[in-house]
Amino acid sequence: QSALTQPASVSGSPGQSVTISCTGSSSDVGDYNYVSWYAHHPDKAPKLIISDVTTRPSGVSARFSGSKSGNTATLTISGLQAADEADYYCSSYRTNNTWVFGGGTKLTVL
Amino acid sequence: QEQLVESGGAVVQPEESLKLSCTASGFIFSYYSIHWVRQAPGKGLEWVALISYDGNKKYYADSVKGRFTMSRDNSKSTLYLQMNSLKPEDTAVYYCAKRFGVAFDVWGQGTRVTVSS
Numbered sequence: 571q572s573a574l575t576q577p578a579s580v581s582g583s584p585g586q587s588v589t590i591s592c593t594g595s596s597s598d599v600g601d602y603n604y605v606s607w608y609a610h611h612p613d614k615a616p617k618l619i620i621s622d623v624t625t626r627p628s629g630v631s632a633r634f635s636g637s638k639s640g641n642t643a644t645l646t647i648s649g650l651q652a653a654d655e656a657d658y659y660c661s662s663y664r665t666n667n668t669w670v671f672g673g674g675t676k677l678t679v680l
Numbered sequence: 681q682e683q684l685v686e687s688g689g690a691v692v693q694p695e696e697s698l699k700l701s702c703t704a705s706g707f708i709f710s711y712y713s714i715h716w717v718r719q720a721p722g723k724g725l726e727w728v729a730l731i732s733y734d735g736n737k738k739y740y741a742d743s744v745k746g747r748f749t750m751s752r753d754n755s756k757s758t759l760y761l762q763m764n765s766l767k768p769e770d771t772a773v774y775y776c777a778k779r780f781g782v783a784f785d786v787w788g789q790g791t792r793v794t795v796s797s
Contacts, residue, residue, distance in 0.1 A: 668741065
């Protein structure tokens with residue numbers, strides 16, 4: 571079960587926008603609109619920030635948005651803040667009630 | 681507020697067994713399917729297993745199939761992960777996470793399992 575592919579790291583200055591890609595296959599990202607994104611700050615529980623490709627849960631800032639094209643999903647964070655610095659993971663549903671995660675992307679706010 | 685708390689992590693030797701627990705509060709536990717997800721040192725998250733709200737359906741990643749077993753006691757709002765024949769590559773922080781649609785909306789803080797001789 572290969573993991574989804576994410577860049578190891580991205581960075582941006584406060585106020586800028588960054589994007590994080592998540593590439594899968596026709597068995598997961600490409601076949602289902604069930605991509606979710608999580609922010610994981612050190613020593614804290616991961617936090618759901620996007621579900622079903624584009625849906626923001628209640629309480630999540632509108633600065634976070636998601637999209638998908640083909641086998642690649644994208645998380646965009648606009649108006650970067652220092653508090654956004656964290657590891658970000660994508661996840662997709664895969665057939666037969668299994669899920670797959672990406673390898674994670676470390677976001678650095680310069 | 682909705683909360684999950686894992687426990688039971690330990691240092692064990694290869695081929696030994698270990699049972700993790702995950703206790704829920706703040707929501708009706710018996711209504712929800714729950715996942716286990718793990719993170720090996722320096723690695724990304726890895727989905728491990730899912731149990732349905734009533735415990736009747738269970739699904740496992742290939743990497744743990746046949747060695748790990750999920751169960752739940754809805755009267756105690758508690759989930760279990762029985763891990764047998766542990767391998768060094770099972771070393772990880774193990775999280776339980778509540779299923780929300782096809783996502784994971786509530787996570788615990790994790791419990792650490794180390795498999796080493």
